[in-house]
Amino acid sequence: MTLESLSPCKDNHYLTSNRIDHFGFKNDKTFNQRYLIADQHWRKEGGSILFYTGNEGDIIWFCNNTGFMWDVAEELKAMLVFAEHRYYGQSLPFGADSFRDSRHLNFLTSEQALADFAELIKHLKRTIPGAENQPVIALGGSYGGMLAAWFRMKYPHIVVGALAASAPIWQFEDIVPCGVFMKIVTTDFKRSGPNCSESIQSSWDAINRLTRNGTGMDWLSEALHLCTPLKNAQDVQHLKDWISETWVNLAMVDYPYESNFLQPLPAWPIKVVCQYLKNPNLSDKKLLQNIFQALNVYYNYSGQARCLNMSETSTSSLGSLGWSYQACTEIVMPFCTNGIDDMFEPQPWDLKTFSDECFKQWGVKPRPSWITSMYGGKNISSHTNIIFSNGDLDPWSGGGVTKNITNTLVAIIIPEGAHHLDLRANSAFDPMTVLLARSLEVKYMKQWIRDFYASPRKKH
């Protein structure tokens, strides 16, 4: 049975009304929040509710990429709920105007999203007979994983625990070094083929040398099969950013089997990419022809692409507009490279420039220390029942919780695991490490469910 046949991610969706502003009373308008429900394995007796805390994209896409929940539903007698995050997918508070200006975007925050989830769960418990006295567990990956962890921290009366997969809750301020992310990306390429990271490292200078003049730009545009040719220095910077992001994305989705998360890709895609990048000491042109072959793995695995489009790096199911706003307000993650610990051109973290660009684009200024004020940064030891899982291939693990904090705030490391591999459906190609991680996760979740049923329960 394939996931497709199991999951009703495609059409089983419902709408409810949720407040646009939970934290003020002037605006009492509501919006339609989408969520998906699957109850084929749910039991009213002793069952549970697994609640996916939707992140920056269409919820159907997350639903289709979170096979783990479907795989454990029967064992946990669980109802599955996938909640779409406001301002993404079909959950647009102001419809087509939602991204128009800072006034319309004002309600796009993690705090509002968590309040949406709280109210949605209350609504489900009120309206689904049998659901009221069941434990709810939050699950999420990436930003959704941060939301799952934060949801348990802020609403422990609503969720008994959280599985926060690949959740970089410490990628803020100076909690971790800003270079750790790109260092992990680099390590992934280093480990996937001889001279692979060196070849990429060499490519930046090669690009710089080649694009000193128009002829070089033309040549490179053709060699890389760019849909839009390079015209000036700004385009060249854009090219380098786009290529960097491609390597980052490959590090995130370096799964052990053919997959289609950000793009359709072969198994262990970095290994495939690195087959083209064995020699860093070629001429600039030869090196960049190899870079093209490498990029082609990511952008043209299907073989259908006629040119490479620099305006896209991943699925359009991710809401890049909303995420850009969130990164410019609360979710301020400092990144940097130094070209020594990583294979990229050196680029320090520059809050001032970042802030200016945010103000230009959205009319807002980032508040880099707010997330730490709100959610505690490293001081989270008084909370309980959160699993932080991290694949060691995943660059986001650099800002993640990778060591146990207490007995009930635990870290699970998944060697050979890319970005929330554990949340994906079981596969014959899964490494043993992720099978172990998943069984440990289920063990904890069962414990939380048992604890819930063993304790006296209160109505409110």
Add this chain to the structure above:
Amino acid sequence: MTLESLSPCKDNHYLTSNRIDHFGFKNDKTFNQRYLIADQHWRKEGGSILFYTGNEGDIIWFCNNTGFMWDVAEELKAMLVFAEHRYYGQSLPFGADSFRDSRHLNFLTSEQALADFAELIKHLKRTIPGAENQPVIALGGSYGGMLAAWFRMKYPHIVVGALAASAPIWQFEDIVPCGVFMKIVTTDFKRSGPNCSESIQSSWDAINRLTRNGTGMDWLSEALHLCTPLKNAQDVQHLKDWISETWVNLAMVDYPYESNFLQPLPAWPIKVVCQYLKNPNLSDKKLLQNIFQALNVYYNYSGQARCLNMSETSTSSLGSLGWSYQACTEIVMPFCTNGIDDMFEPQPWDLKTFSDECFKQWGVKPRPSWITSMYGGKNISSHTNIIFSNGDLDPWSGGGVTKNITNTLVAIIIPEGAHHLDLRANSAFDPMTVLLARSLEVKYMKQWIRDFYASPRKKH
């Protein structure tokens, strides 16, 4: 040494900048939040910070009525901080316009106030050398006690524990019966003199009978020495509400010594009041002449008042305007009477009417279930280090936590204690019960401080 000489509540105040809206990014204006600091007993080595989570009034007034913090400062080597709640005292986000309309009032919520406190503590830790690595304990009484408890629940990374005195965190929705509050008021009068509650109970009908016509209204206005004579049925209803509130206030401030919290009053003021209310079977006029004597205790202990003013029931240091807005939005507390379990005229809780009045006055509608969604109602057992103290004379104890929930969420009952008696300065007239309560509170606080210093500390 008197409290006056010890405390610099009067003029030692500072201002800082805090965001008007912590939960959105469109409005990045800031306001001046007032807070008071006393550090004469503070020690940089092994010290602590006691943080009063200011409630609905001028912070200087709370400071002057929270002698407990001054009394324990030396023992805990504590810096004392009193933070003023936004929209009260001098902490007005929009100055004189702060209460103009629902747009200006939009940022008056408990969530914003807690975020103010979090940012203020971060500011103090950043700017006061030696403060950074010290444990902070939240303290508050009444709504300030709710804030102290909620602050520990939502920001456990910022405060190691909370003393929530007389904090009715369960006076919401149907968590406790709506009649419990007035039942306790009634019990206080019943216990304070023979036939006292019966006399009050009889007084309502007496008023109703006497005010059927203009002559009766005139007589009553004179008998009660009202500053503004009664003119119609609406005034009569106002009179009864005002008298009821007086009995409620007396129940709150039934302290064992002369005090000046809501009004200057003798020791055990209800006993004094009840001396005038020994016979419920008098003629209407005689009964109401006695009611006047009773009211006179509350409104004219100084003997200076020339008439009784129905537009005031307590100190003007409380911000009744702001509180009226908060009660119309988040802080929706259902109250009711039935005339059987209590000494008042029956009045059911009517959300619809309440909501309509709120909309008329403020242009907002109450959200009665939000506080429970946000702060958990009865499901708070996963939190730690909160003391809930309640005097058994205090009507607010009806919605308070009066039984231990866990080892670290503990209730302290103070027999013979009125509204947060434990937070008041030591007095020779204190009953033994409150001395025991305070020593237990200090024991817990010392334990939190020890635990803090014994644990590895994180920067963020």
